[in-house]
Amino acid sequence: MTRILCIDDEPAILRLLEVVLGRGGHAVTGARDARSALAAIGRAAFDAILLDLGLPDRDGLELLGTLKATCNAPVIVVSARSDVAEKVAALDLGASDYVTKPFEGDELLARVRVAIRSNGHAQGRSEAIEHGPLRMDLGMHTLHVEGREVTLTPKEFSVMRELIAAGGRVLTHGALLETVWGKAHRDDVEYLRVVIRSLRLKIENDPSAPLHIRNEPGIGYRLAAHG
Template sequence: MNRILAVDDEPAILRLLGAVLGRGGYDVVPASDAAAAMAALARGGIDAIVLDLGLPDRDGLEVIAAVRASSQVPIIVVTARSDVAEKIAALDLGADDYVTKPFDGDELLARLRSALRRARPDGRSAEQLVHGPLRIDFARHVLTRDNAPVALTPREFAVMGALIEAGGRIVTHAALLEKVWGKAHVHDVDYLRVVVRALRLKLEADPAHPDLIRNEPGIGYRLTDA
């Protein structure tokens, strides 16, 4: 049974997290502040962290940075903060995903299952990765959907490679732009929108209503399992 460290300073939310995670079949380790969370992590045996950003003794962003200094344990941020910049900061610091309060329990469990799957690589060669109906072969520079090759430009291939490597995790606009176009273009989001629009025309069953390449408004993109 996976052990999940649930961190929130509101007793009612901590109880709710315990109930939701328990319903999902997880063993829950509660912590009401950053100090208790870091102590629990240091004791070992934690498989993932569900973390509130608004803690009384230390900002949640600092906690993410501290965890990432020594561990790659999955981190799901649960926050009432609506500022897009803070969500991007959490992802850039190493959070795997986030949900916004008030949260849906089933969504939280789905995001957690996805993060735990990514944390357990299955041994595939890094030259080939699979995500849902997609398979990418980096050595041969080939992407297939449902085993059918899809013709992509070099930049389209690079964007899909980054999204598939993320395995369903959000990739921020800045991260995609830096990876594909370079650091000088991290603010040129229109470049990215043009490529994503072209990818949807080639990969989506209904490009007007995409269900594979999901937009996270103001933040970035993620792949679903469609």
């Protein structure tokens, strides 16, 4: 059974998370502040961490940085804060995903599954990475979509590699640009948009209604969740 640490100062939210995650077969440990959360990860290993940003004893983004530095578990922010800048800051600090309250239970479970699976891929060192019907062989430099091989340019391959490796979590425009084009092009969002448009033409049945590569408006891109 997977173990999830839920950090939220509202007892009602912790109870809700315990019910929702329990339905998905996860064991839940609750923490109502940063101090309790850090004590919990000092006692046990967790497969994922759900983090609210509004904590009574420490800034949530500051705690996120500490969590990423001290454990390998993916961190999903679950917060009522919907400001784009807040989301970008959390994702740039290493959050695997950002879920805005109120949330749908089934969607949250799907995002938890994706984060855990993605973390397993990241720690695994396989030459092949997969996400739903997408399979990329890093050694052969190939991409298959539902078994169909797709020819990619080097930049398309690099962007797709980052998206698949992320396993469904959001990658910000800046993070993708810096990784694929370099730091000097971190603000050249049009470069990325051109490649995303080209990728959609190649892998989507209907590029105008993409099923694989999803926009997070003002933030970046993610691959659709596959439970």
